[in-house]
Amino acid sequence: MSTSRTKAIIVCVNCLSRNYTFNKSTMNNSERLEIKKFCPTCNMHVLHKETR
Template sequence: MPKDHRKIILVCSDCLSRNYSLTKGNLTQKERLEVKKYCSTCNRHTLHKESR
């Protein structure tokens, strides 16, 4: 993995389960990531936010 990328975890906003892991550029994206993804615990598409 390049030095200018870091691994992030996406957390479901409803049930708070940690479902997805991604890499994100440190220099290009300063704000936290929010994406609608499928949550297997909720069995529906919910908003997933980047955890700290």
């Protein structure tokens, strides 16, 4: 049984620090993820975008 999951890294839009990683299913969604999460460097909730 093979799964098509890839490791995705999320980057802060303000300070460009790579804060979060997760496993993403490539079969269900192919577009890049954008989430508003807490950035420990900026010390506030900021938009984070997935890198390739």
